[in-house]
Amino acid sequence: MIFYFFLALFGFCWGSFIGMFSWRWPRGLGISGRSFCDVCRRPLLWYQNIPLLSAVYFRGRCVQCGKGFEGLRYFAIEASMGVAFVLTGYLWQKDSSGLVRLFRDSWGDFSLVLMLSIVLVFVGLFVVDLEKKLLPDVLSLIAGALIFLLTFFLPSPLFFNHLAAGLFCFIFFLSIFLITNARGMGFGDVKMAFFMGLLLGSPLLFVWLILSFVSGGTVGVILLFLRRATLGQEVPFGPFLLVSAYIVLFFGEDILSWYINLL
Template identity: 35%
Template structure:
């Protein structure tokens, strides 16, 4: 695709990120419902002034206003540009990743669309989990439904014949795992693995290390991504979560007893597998080949 197509995708994705900001910032866990309070004009969270259209241009308005409200000069949260930028990046990088790397996809634009939806859902989930320490069931259900549609489409499009690895982002490495690449069985195994693996940890920890929403999220992602992709995603979630927690403890921003939301790390693990799954396992096996040449 041309530069201008990617530029338009970035602009549209950033605008969608602005919508995600509205949904996440107006979400009330006590009332439930992600879209319940999204109606009404946007306003400054400090002085309450209704914002004009030129104050709502994704990315641009925040930096022109130097991150402050034009009326009361109160500082605005960095969440606005960060989420808009991440959403724009999703719209750009998903097609960039899928189109050249998977020429055998029967309908690449369908795969692009579904992965954009899932990554946007994970972005929204991460914001809400970070602020409220809760993962809405509606997001988990949404990912699971997308997973079911994904599987049905792949089945009737003859995808299992065209792609020996079953569409795994681990490529041929997926065949090293039991049932890896066996479409559609590996999707069902992914669901069961995600639920049982995190479910067991949830029971053992008594819910202190993670919530049951994390368990449901792992199951939904397992259905969508399949096995062994979801296994690597969860492993990366634990690794990145542990690294960040140790850094925060070292900087005295957190103590070992403080709660750190796990949902964003699951989202990060899934994203890393989507973009770098094959490369991660390649480097892993290269490392051990060098360490143990025999």
């Protein structure tokens, strides 16, 4: 119980940081210093920093100007991060997949720290791509470094498998990027693909590819149907890549064996 309580607490605190970072960084605002209202620029009062209070009681608005300070947005990110940390801790603890077991074998308990850090950066990338349709290089590089660290101590034939999987994904995405003339996806997605391949290795990368394209395509068609998106106005692909990678990391082998049984 204490384990999960601390995971939730860490998730909330880091979620608060990611909420701030993902707002300020793409807008070129400094990331140090006190939180301030995005509209009136006044520093927030101490009780405005309490997520649940500012989301529910102030309905997500700034107390001082009645606008800005998207409290609901921050609260959603903090709560999601709390849930993501608890879920990751749970799946890690019960060795939910062979891949997770391999990471535990090579890193011990520290593999949990690495995985939580990866989840943290993934949530940051998810939010920025959803809001601004870009995957900031600084976050992609941190994610890449963490993934490299996580896979580095795998037994060497397996490490080379993961490295080759990364290269394969990179070339595959680069081809789509070039063929569609950058309309299908951004170059941020191409860079991301390398790290996802590195994380998952072969054959799980294929499960990831199929899941990403099927979920992205389905949501794209639904949005088109609801006229929320028009053709040519792209739906960011990053969120699908990130969520699919998370699912495949923990359930990829189950999905694969289910699919093979189906055939």
